[in-house]
Amino acid sequence: MRSDARPPATSRSRRRSARLLLLVSALIALVILAGWIPGPIGTAVSVALPLLSVFAVLILLAVFLLVKRAAIPAAVAVLVCVIASAPALPALAAAPAQTSLTIASQNVHARSGSAAGSAADLLAEHPDVITLTELDAASRTAAAEILSAEYPHAYAVGTVGIWSEHPLEAGEPLSLGLGWNRALRVTVDAPSGAVRVYLVHAASVRPGAQDARDRMLEELAAIVREDPASRIVALGDFNAATTDPALRPLSDALELARPTDSVTGFTWPADLPLVKIDHVFQRGFAVSSAGTVRAGTSDHLATMTTLSPR
Numbered sequence: 047m048r049s050d051a052r053p054p055a056t057s058r059s060r061r062r063s064a065r066l067l068l069l070v071s072a073l074i075a076l077v078i079l080a081g082w083i084p085g086p087i088g089t090a091v092s093v094a095l096p097l098l099s100v101f102a103v104l105i106l107l108a109v110f111l112l113v114k115r116a117a118i119p120a121a122v123a124v125l126v127c128v129i130a131s132a133p134a135l136p137a138l139a140a141a142p143a144q145t146s147l148t149i150a151s152q153n154v155h156a157r158s159g160s161a162a163g164s165a166a167d168l169l170a171e172h173p174d175v176i177t178l179t180e181l182d183a184a185s186r187t188a189a190a191e192i193l194s195a196e197y198p199h200a201y202a203v204g205t206v207g208i209w210s211e212h213p214l215e216a217g218e219p220l221s222l223g224l225g226w227n228r229a230l231r232v233t234v235d236a237p238s239g240a241v242r243v244y245l246v247h248a249a250s251v252r253p254g255a256q257d258a259r260d261r262m263l264e265e266l267a268a269i270v271r272e273d274p275a276s277r278i279v280a281l282g283d284f285n286a287a288t289t290d291p292a293l294r295p296l297s298d299a300l301e302l303a304r305p306t307d308s309v310t311g312f313t314w315p316a317d318l319p320l321v322k323i324d325h326v327f328q329r330g331f332a333v334s335s336a337g338t339v340r341a342g343t344s345d346h347l348a349t350m351t352t353l354s355p356r
Contacts (some may be wrong), residue, residue, distance in 0.1 A: 156185055
């Protein structure tokens with residue numbers, strides 16, 4: 047005798063909820079896949095990726111609790127998140143060397159009055175090199191007054207400046223297609239040998255206006271590719287999240303220093319960091335530590351990176 051009994055209403059409701067969550071999970075996966083598209087779409091997705099990843103994990107857990115066998119398709123979105131986030135995931139630290147080079151870098155938020163406080167706080171960390179971005183004339187002077195005694199070698203152009211314990215050579219401004227100087231190139235005569243440093247303050251990104259930033263990053267990558275130096279560090283405020291497609295050309299030329307002292311390494315906004323837009327790329331080093339520190343009252347956390355020569 048055939049039974050016409052239907053599944054309990056609770057079971058039907060759970061299945062409907064699971065199907066709805068699976069649909070949302072699929073949409074998240076599609077959005078993240080769209081993040082590989084260069085331009086505004088890729089930039090927007092790269093900023094939202096951490097939040098989308100959290101949603102994907104929560105959906106997976108909810109689907110597992112509702113209908114266990116439906117968790118497998120939900121796991122696809124989590125896998126897509128992991129693959130997309132791979133460049134931003136933490137890395138193991140290499141053993142430091144006697145000739146390691148520690149570099150601090152921070153956007154000091156021009157006209158905020160943070161430069162002196164940032165300089166003092168970074169000075170207390172005793173790095174070999176301190177780099178600051180988003181400088182104006184007043185903040186450059188304020189930082190120099192704090193740093194010049196301990197870091198007598200300095201070079202600044204436009205909105206960027208570098209102070210070093212070690213001699214600096216061959217400094218030159220870089221406009222990177224912007225028409226005014228928001229980047230520089232200089233050689234640090236470090237104990238391990240010459241290190242070419244590129245310091246960048248990329249143009250800001252706003253909805254519908256990111257061409258200037260993209261052009262700067264493209265030109266920087268092109269210059270770095272042609273640079274024969276065996277040891278290179280490119281750092282600063284790139285105004286691009288770690289997974290932003292605009293950073294791919296630079297990531298192909300240099301190696302990103304992934305966080306070793308935290309899970310995310312997020313740098314902005316300082317009070318509740320949600321995205322990492324301040325980066326360190328390098329060639330010829332192993333990363334012995336890469337983390338963030340609070341310095342001054344800037345809206346960016348500072349990056350603190352120790353690099354050991356290979």
